Amino acid sequence: MPELPEVETTVRAINKFESHILEEVIIHNRNLRWKVETKVQNLTKRKLVVKITRRAKYILIYLDDNCLMIHLGMSGKLRIQNNADNYFKKHDHAELIFKNEKIVFNDVRRFGSIHLSKNPQKHRLIKNLGIEPLSRSFNKSYLKNISENSNLCIKKLIMDQKYVVGVGNIYASESLFMAKINPKRLSKDISINECDELVKSIKAILKYAIKMGGTTIKDFYSADGNKGYFSLKLNVYGRDSKACNICDEKIVKTVIGQRATFLCNKCQS
DNA sequence: CTGAGATCCTGTCTGC
DNA sequence: TGCAGACAGGATCTCA
Secondary structure: OOOHHHHHHHHHHHHHHOOOEEOEEEEOOOEOOOEOOHHHHOOOOOEEEEEEEEEOOEEEEEEOOOEEEEEOOOOEEEEEEEOOOOOOOOOEEEEEEOOOEEEEEEEOOOOOEEEEEOOHHHOOOOOOOOEOOOOOOOOHHHHHHHHHOOOOEHHHHHHOOOOEOOOOHHHHHHHHHHOOOOOOOEHHHOOHHHHHHHHHHHHHHHHHHHHOOOOOOOOOEOOOOOEOOHHHHOOOOOOOOOEOOOOOOEOEEEEEOOEEEEEOOOOOO
């Protein structure tokens, strides 16, 4: 579910809690991607939420002296629920309780995680992450430079979080289609002009997806309950054997690095 | 160091 | 309708 646009959409939905008081954190199930540390469970005193932001696919909820780091993994989502609505959904693993509402962390597959860190930028899961794709430093010369020094194919390279963050399986396929680059090509063989096209495509698609509120493949809902509408605009992802929107050739599904990959063999060379 | 492959988990869909 | 097997938007870990 969550790539950068979905995480960003989630952050925007919950940032109304900035400058609110977090009453307590309740953990129902510690067995997530990593076992939730006891210090998270011990967040039972009132804390001011200073800032809610995003780094890569991590949601960062800065408290006055600490920071909650939430990763949604494959199937995680946050929802805002009124405290008076006393219902519970299957796979609700954690709750951040505020005065009138709460943020509920629900994650079927439990690949998500929750951490607490005094300095999230130096946390082991964050410190080695690559640059943000929507930043100025992600440009054609950066991509050309990392491409030349890697033996990965281009799709694996742009999905590798140590180079550039936030690009997951859907947006990798979509970006490569837009840039007319075959995902199996070695990154070494991508020209500077193609790097330029790919950078522009990644930025354009991520920005557009954020504007549309993320992608709904199965069940992505933002924390405010709105659906993402980007799926209506997908050109290749999930369109196996359907006609290419550009040339009418059949879209092909293949596998790269154990991940489904969709492309048009005619448009992408 | 690099890169390939297994792995964590549950739910849903496909094909027999 | 039942059931086995494949597959799902992530990313770490192990091993060569």
